[in-house]
Amino acid sequence: MAQTEKVQKTVAAFRVNAKKNIVTPKTAPYFFIGPALLLLVVFTVYPVISSLILSFQEVRGVEKTFVGFANYSRLFHDPIFYKSLLNTFEILIVQVPIMLFLSLLIAVGLHSSMVKAKAFFRISFFMPAITALVAASIVFMILLDEHFGLVNYFLSFFGVKPVHWLTSPFWAKASVILVMTWRWTGYNMVIFLAGLQNIPSELYEAASIDGAGKVKQFFMITIPQLKPVFIFTVVMSTIGTLQLFDEPFILTQGGPNSATMTITLYLYETGFKFFDFGYASAIAYVLVVITAVISWIQMKLVGE
Known part of the structure; x- marks a missing residue:
């Protein structure tokens, strides 16, 4: 009987901690895809957008000047x-x-x-x-x-x-x-x-x-x-x-x-x-x- 009460208290404590924890069954998938998504943004999405912006600029050293469609x-x-x-x-x-x-x-x-x-x-x-x-x-x-x-x-x-x-x-x-x-x-x-x-x-x-x-x-x-x-x-x-x-x-x-x-x-x-x-x-x-x-x-x- 004492062992059963101990198990129930442990489960109750786990449920309380789970509510406070950020990782839940609903958020867990996002934590799994998070690293891959971060790499995609850093190494694919950002370079694509940065390159598009760069195509409208003139680069001289470290200075960038907006030139519109002059490059095209x-x-x-x-x-x-x-x-x-x-x-x-x-x-x-x-x-x-x-x-x-x-x-x-x-x-x-x-x-x-x-x-x-x-x-x-x-x-x-x-x-x-x-x-x-x-x-x-x-x-x-x-x-x-x-x-x-x-x-x-x-x-x-x-x-x-x-x-x-x-x-x-x-x-x-x-x-x-x-x-x-x-x-x-x-x-x-x-x-x-x-x-x-x-x-x-x-x-x-x-x-x-x-x-x-x-x-x-x-x-x-x-x-x-x-x-x-x-x-x-x-x-x-x-x-x-x-x-x-x-x-x-x-x-x-x-x-x-x-x-x-x-x-x-x-x-x-x-x-x-x-x-x-x-x-x-x-x-x-x-x-x-x-x-x-x-x-x-x-x-x-x-x-x-």
Whole structure:
């Protein structure tokens, strides 16, 4: 009996203390999400708002002067901005279709029951996506060296003269596209492979009974069933290419003659090389608008 009274007193005391305590069943969830929310505000929301305000200012040292839309007006009269934007779109138009075509082709091949050691090939194709880009770019710089590169050495056996891979405007852009395709084809291959594995096998069996061949099955079943995957890969690849920075920065530094200067590389140089942070912020927000508009158009074109 005494033990029961002791337990009741303990429970009553706990309830009294719980009322005084800030952490209650109703407030507990907010304490759990609080740290993540704080990090989101500090490292995402605040920089976004601060950058937007900065795009309307001119920064000289530690002094900031409000200049209205002067940075945006200057941007639309900047030939280097248009050049970098054109370079970005040229790379986007060429590289993304080639990469996605190769990704789909490899995914279909690895999905086939005729291929053995699938795990080995999947890992091999995916490895470039997790390889340190700086190390990979240095390797490509060695391979594509005009005088001592292995690629030109190999081409010389076929009577091909040395190609100016990193010093010619055309070939420098082609080199950037090559490295991007090498890096991201395996990544998209895994996404396509996941989509292929989710297509019901009954569809192919029914098509085979109706006399449809492999090619017809591919275009009438595989492609339509992969529509959501196509939408995702196209949109994400487009966004990634519009933000292209690493490859041209390491391989060509935007040269020669700004032939590989992308919009994000120009943004970086404006902000961290010339310390024109107000103008760089304006470039960033124009890029955000361009990315949003293109993504919206792509979604509309595919009927989503």
